[in-house]
Amino acid sequence: MKKLVLAASVVALAMTSCGQQKCNCNCGCDKCACSAETTVADVDSTASGWDYVVRENLDLSQLPKDKDGYYVIFDGKTLNGWRGYNRDDVPAKWSVDNGAIKFSGSGAGEAQSADGGDLIFNHKFKNFELDLEYKVSEGGNSGIFYLAEEAVRHTPEGDQPLAIWQTASEYQVLDNERHPDANLGVDGNRQSASLYDMIPAKPQNAKPAGEWNKAKITVYKGTVVHSQNGQNVVEYHLWTPQWNDMLKNSKFAPGGPCEPAYDLLSNMGGDNHEGYIGFQDHGDDVWFRNIRVKVLD
Numbered sequence: 234m235k236k237l238v239l240a241a242s243v244v245a246l247a248m249t250s251c252g253q254q255k256c257n258c259n260c261g262c263d264k265c266a267c268s269a270e271t272t273v274a275d276v277d278s279t280a281s282g283w284d285y286v287v288r289e290n291l292d293l294s295q296l297p298k299d300k301d302g303y304y305v306i307f308d309g310k311t312l313n314g315w316r317g318y319n320r321d322d323v324p325a326k327w328s329v330d331n332g333a334i335k336f337s338g339s340g341a342g343e344a345q346s347a348d349g350g351d352l353i354f355n356h357k358f359k360n361f362e363l364d365l366e367y368k369v370s371e372g373g374n375s376g377i378f379y380l381a382e383e384a385v386r387h388t389p390e391g392d393q394p395l396a397i398w399q400t401a402s403e404y405q406v407l408d409n410e411r412h413p414d415a416n417l418g419v420d421g422n423r424q425s426a427s428l429y430d431m432i433p434a435k436p437q438n439a440k441p442a443g444e445w446n447k448a449k450i451t452v453y454k455g456t457v458v459h460s461q462n463g464q465n466v467v468e469y470h471l472w473t474p475q476w477n478d479m480l481k482n483s484k485f486a487p488g489g490p491c492e493p494a495y496d497l498l499s500n501m502g503g504d505n506h507e508g509y510i511g512f513q514d515h516g517d518d519v520w521f522r523n524i525r526v527k528v529l530d
């Protein structure tokens with residue numbers, strides 16, 4: 234697929250699970266034709282298919298490193314370096330709260346109100362270790378994305394931004410005790426720290442809602458490890474036949490309602506195998522703090 238070079242501001246079209254467009258105004262309907270303007274250069278639109286959108290990376294040399302050699306990508310005071318997925322600005326529902334990045338839930342689930350949407354750090358990482366803490370509200374649901382790409386789908390009505398979950402793996406963030414997703418999927422593969430809908434986190438050692446959890450995601454030459462509260466709980470290998478088989482047995486299977494997720498995820502990170510780190514707006518309060526990244530290239 235050809236890459237698109239962004240020429241102007243892109244405002245995300247709010248999406249819900251499996252590719253259904255949700256209303257991006259305040260009427261709350263599922264069928265509203267609301268759309269946001271997307272301007273790209275060098276677009277070869279067709280009636281089907283998709284393309285990546287390319288933006289300029291933030292220069293990591295502008296950021297401080299801590300004593301352990303990690304880049305500190307959140308300073309605890311501002312959202313400098315962060316922006317909305319498929320946007321130039323920070324959605325209003327994301328803020329800094331007592332030294333943490335907070336999403337103030339709209340109660341709309343995945344509908345994502347006009348002032349919400351997913352948040353990403355504006356630099357693509359390839360081989361890295363992401364280290365942070367997270368806290369979820371009672372009944373809350375969110376996620377940590379990595380190797381995410383921005384992309385648009387070509388439709389007869391014009392180019393529509395894809396959702397971040399169609400392009401990236403998700404480290405699930407969940408109140409396992411109260412949220413119904415904990416009992417869906419297979420063998421707990423939608424519980425906290427799981428590779429969402431594919432591999433359950435074992436042992437399942439998440440702390441209760443309202444308490445801080447430690448999360449670590451390591452990506453190195455295709456090997457991915459999820460850690461939660463000091464224990465490795467998931468390991469898998471990208472860009473392998475086994476990875477494609479997992480996708481085919483998940484909600485992201487080819488020919489299913491989540492298309493074109495399979496095409497994007499099977500080559501996650503694009504040709505360079507790199508992408509953004511992001512946090513999910515799932516309509517519930519969630520907090521992230523002490524966010525740092527060690528580059529392993």
